[in-house]
Amino acid sequence: MARKTREDALKTRDALLHAAEWLFQEKGVSHTSLDDIARAAGCTRGAVYWHFRNKVDLFSALVDRVQLPLFDQAEQVATRCADPIGALHHFCINAVRDIEENPQSRNLLDILFNRCEFVAELAEVERRQRERTRFFIDRHTAAFRRGHALGLIHADLDPATCARMLHSMILGMVRTWLMEPAAFPLTQEATEALNQLLRGFGYPPPTAP
The missing domain is CATH 1.10.357.10 (Tetracycline Repressor, domain 2)
Incomplete structure (x- = not known):
C-alpha cells in the first residue's frame, strides 16, 4: 500500500506540473493562481500545498x-x-x-x-x-x-x-x-x-x- 501511495503522489505532482506548464504558457505566470492549477490538474488546493510551498516553489520545480x-x-x-x-x-x-x-x-x-x-x-x-x-x-x-x-x-x-x-x-x-x-x-x-x-x-x- 505504501508503494502505491508514493506512486500516486508522484502522479499527482506530475499532473500539477503539467497543468502549471500549460496554464503558465496560456495565461502567464502572474495571472495563474494555485486554484487554477489545482482545477486543471483535477486536484484540490490542499494537494498543491502537499507538494509545493507556493507558486514560486512550483514554478522552480518546473x-x-x-x-x-x-x-x-x-x-x-x-x-x-x-x-x-x-x-x-x-x-x-x-x-x-x-x-x-x-x-x-x-x-x-x-x-x-x-x-x-x-x-x-x-x-x-x-x-x-x-x-x-x-x-x-x-x-x-x-x-x-x-x-x-x-x-x-x-x-x-x-x-x-x-x-x-x-x-x-x-x-x-x-x-x-x-x-x-x-x-x-x-x-x-x-x-x-x-x-x-x-x-x-x-x-x-x-x-x-
Whole structure:
C-alpha cells in the first residue's frame, strides 16, 4: 500500500506540473493562481500545498525539471573532456535540439522569456536564473580556457569573451525561433551559426557524420 501511495503522489505532482506548464504558457505566470492549477490538474488546493510551498516553489520545480540535467553535462565539458571545444559544440547543439524537439523544454523557455514578469512575487526565480546564467557562462569560459591552453583556439582570444559570445548567440537564436518556430529550423541554423563562430575562433568544427 505504501508503494502505491508514493506512486500516486508522484502522479499527482506530475499532473500539477503539467497543468502549471500549460496554464503558465496560456495565461502567464502572474495571472495563474494555485486554484487554477489545482482545477486543471483535477486536484484540490490542499494537494498543491502537499507538494509545493507556493507558486514560486512550483514554478522552480518546473524549471528544475528541464535545467538540472544540464549542470553535470556543463561541468563535464568544462573539466573532463580531452577536446573541450568539441565537447562544448556537442553540448550546445544537443541542448538546442532538445528545445526544438522536446515540447517540455520548449514550453519552459517560452514561459521564462515571454510569459513571465519578474516582479516581486518571482524575485527568487529571477535570482536563481541569474545564478544559472553565470554558472553556464563560467563553465563555458573554463572550456574555452582549456581549449586556449591546448592551442585549439587563437592565442589572442579571451576565453571569457568567447563564452559570452557563444551564450549570447545561442540564446538569441532560441528567443528568435520561439517567436515564430515555423520561420526556420532551429537546430540546423544554430549548428551552422556555431560552426561559423568556432571557425572565427580558430577551431574547425566537427564534421557531420
